[in-house]
Amino acid sequence: MEQSKIQSAVSSCRYGKCDGSGMIIDKENNTVKFCKCREDSIHERRLKFANIPKEFKELTLNSFDLDLYENSESKFRAAMAKKAAVNFVKNYDLMKQLGKGLFFYSYVKGSGKTRLAASLGNALVNYKKVRVKFITTLDLLEEIKNTYSKNSEITQNELLNAIKNVEVLIIDDIGIEEDKQWVKEIFYNILNGRMVGKKITIFTSNLAIEDLKHDERIKNRIERMATPVYLPDESVRSKLAKKENEEIQELLFS
Ligand SMILES: Nc1ncnc2c1ncn2[C@@H]1O[C@H](COP(=O)(O)OP(=O)(O)OP(=O)(O)O)[C@@H](O)[C@H]1O
Ligand SMILES: [Mg+2]
Ligand SMILES: [Zn+2]
Numbered sequence: 001m002e003q004s005k006i007q008s009a010v011s012s013c014r015y016g017k018c019d020g021s022g023m024i025i026d027k028e029n030n031t032v033k034f035c036k037c038r039e040d041s042i043h044e045r046r047l048k049f050a051n052i053p054k055e056f057k058e059l060t061l062n063s064f065d066l067d068l069y070e071n072s073e074s075k076f077r078a079a080m081a082k083k084a085a086v087n088f089v090k091n092y093d094l095m096k097q098l099g100k101g102l103f104f105y106s107y108v109k110g111s112g113k114t115r116l117a118a119s120l121g122n123a124l125v126n127y128k129k130v131r132v133k134f135i136t137t138l139d140l141l142e143e144i145k146n147t148y149s150k151n152s153e154i155t156q157n158e159l160l161n162a163i164k165n166v167e168v169l170i171i172d173d174i175g176i177e178e179d180k181q182w183v184k185e186i187f188y189n190i191l192n193g194r195m196v197g198k199k200i201t202i203f204t205s206n207l208a209i210e211d212l213k214h215d216e217r218i219k220n221r222i223e224r225m226a227t228p229v230y231l232p233d234e235s236v237r238s239k240l241a242k243k244e245n246e247e248i249q250e251l252l253f254s
Contacts, residue, residue: 110237
């Protein structure tokens with residue numbers, strides 16, 4: 001007892017149960033067991049690895065708000081998309097077995113595509129302990145370009161393999177990349193690798209799969225890997241901005 005008090009005073013274990021190593025040694029019975037803090041630190045590492053943008057880090061599927069959409073068609077589409085995301089988490093084991101992801105798209109900017117994909121990612125990390133990685137298309141290509149530099153710590157192949165092997169990859173905003181041959185080759189390489197490995201990929205885009213400026217071999221792969229989910233063509237972003245401005249005006253001018 002005395003020892004555990006001392007331990008809690010000096011260790012980094014938030015429960016004061018171990019020396020911060022995540023292991024509890026029971027000297028009397030000569031056994032070792034895992035401390036509760038071990039699971040916490042694995043979870044924290046998983047969240048860090050996921051790299052969900054700050055804006056969306058804490059957001060849940062539950063708080064994906066359907067009332068923000070004005071017309072009934074939009075409300076319906078948003079409700080279906082939310083339902084698909086919730087059911088995806090519920091049926092994650094089956095989805096994993098099938099290697100099937102989702103393709104969230106709508107033609108209007110600010111309609112909630114990234115919001116929904118990111119909160120789906122959060123739910124997979126928090127409830128299914130999945131290793132998720134969120135990356136925007138532009139960052140993905142930038143990271144690949146950086147491996148060309150002679151100062152790069154990893155080779156392009158190492159990076160591509162890491163991307164191909166992530167359990168769930170969220171590629172945000174596919175379709176905004178340059179229409180260049182090397183970009184197409186990179187996408188082909190990543191998506192083919194993930195398809196063959198039956199890895200789940202979640203996409204967001206301002207275009208439907210068939211409208212992407214990629215050749216058929218890439219589009220066919222996306223079609224096989226992900227079920228399209230059409231979000232409303234309505235901007236929640238402008239609505240929220242308008243509301244915020246009104247509140248600020250009220251504060252400043254009243
Ligand atoms: N259904 C929703 N409930 C709550 N907040 C939402 C919802 N949809 C969007 N938002 C908020 O509106 C803003 C814009 O959403 P988001 O970034 O997901 O749009 P997008 O469709 O990805 O836009 P873009 O096409 O520009 O990438 C964000 O701040 C997001 O949190
Ligand atoms: Mg977006
Ligand atoms: Zn501990």
